[in-house]
Amino acid sequence: MCNRSIAKRFDVSHPSPRRGFTLVELLVVIGIIALLISILLPTLNKANMAAKQTACLSQLKQIGTAFAIHAHEHDGYIQIAGVINPLIPATPDGLGDSRMRRYSYYTDNGVQRPMPIAASLSPYLGRRVRDDSAANLGADQTAPDSVLRRMFTCPGEVNPMLGVSLRSNYGGVKFINPSMYSSYAFNETLLNWKTFTYNGVNLEALRGHMTAFRQPSRTVLACDQFVQGGNPAVLSYFLLSASTKGATMGQAWFGQNTALPDKKSFDPIRHRGRMNWLAADMHAESALLPGVNDTYRADGPMSDIFIVAP
Secondary structure (H helix, E strand, O other), X not given: OHHHHHHHHOOOOOOOOOOOOOHHHHHHHHHHHHHHHHHHHHHHHHHHHHHHHHHHHHHHHHHHHHHHHHHHHOOOEOOOXXXXXXXXXXXXOOOOOOOOOOOOEEEEOOEEEEOOHHHHOHHHOOOOOOOOOHHHHHHHHHOOOOHHHHHOOOOOOOOOOEEEOEEEEEOOEEEEOOOXXXXXXXXXXXXXXXXXXXXXXXXXXXXXXXXXXXXHHHEEEEEEOOOEOOOOOOOOEOEEXXXXXXXXXXXXXXXXXXXXXXXXXXXXXXXXXXXEEEEOOOOEEEEEOOOOOOOOOOOOOOOXXXXXXX
């Protein structure tokens, strides 16, 4: 009798029914999961944006290294950018570079022309562009799988735009570099060929000659910017320039004494109120942007980053 009761107790051929979750229990579990997601999601978004900012900073450092190698191979010069003086042609002879030792060039209908910034750095960024025509060069630096397009596009920018880095109008003949994608503006004051005069003060054309850069560790060479100037579909510039000595990025934000329009040229969303920038000594760092409602202060954010060193 005892053995029968024991066998019945441990009989696995008739398992007892299991009770499932009730609706209330399921709702409680779903609510807990939703609460955890709401807590974690902002943190994950911040981590994702921080990763994009770090990747952008890394790209600027690589661009800076490419600039430095270009200078080493081109008698201390990096590629020119901006508006070339209309009194000279955009050719090696016109740029005082008849031996083509200072800048990089491509062939445009049989004429040697200075390359856009991105194309000039292509040998040092892993993939050369074709330099036998403007069409081929433009196609190589704007193709969807182009190393240059990836390197000059900030991971945090949603819709990068096409623009140009160099133009001239010699003898009424307009010359415009092939367009390039870029999330960064380049300091025309360091790279231009045209001498500026403002309020009687002459700003010499440094023409990309690195030994002429003053205070290079605090002078911006490139930075996060929107394209500016002209019709974006036709003629937009990836350029930053100032018209007074001692002009700073802080003044540019507030539109004081600089050729930049105002804070609309900056992108406070891309890196959560910060701006990545490449210095003229080729180191890169991140700077805090002024607040939307801030007023200009001489000691405010970016007041120690020069466009034109004093």
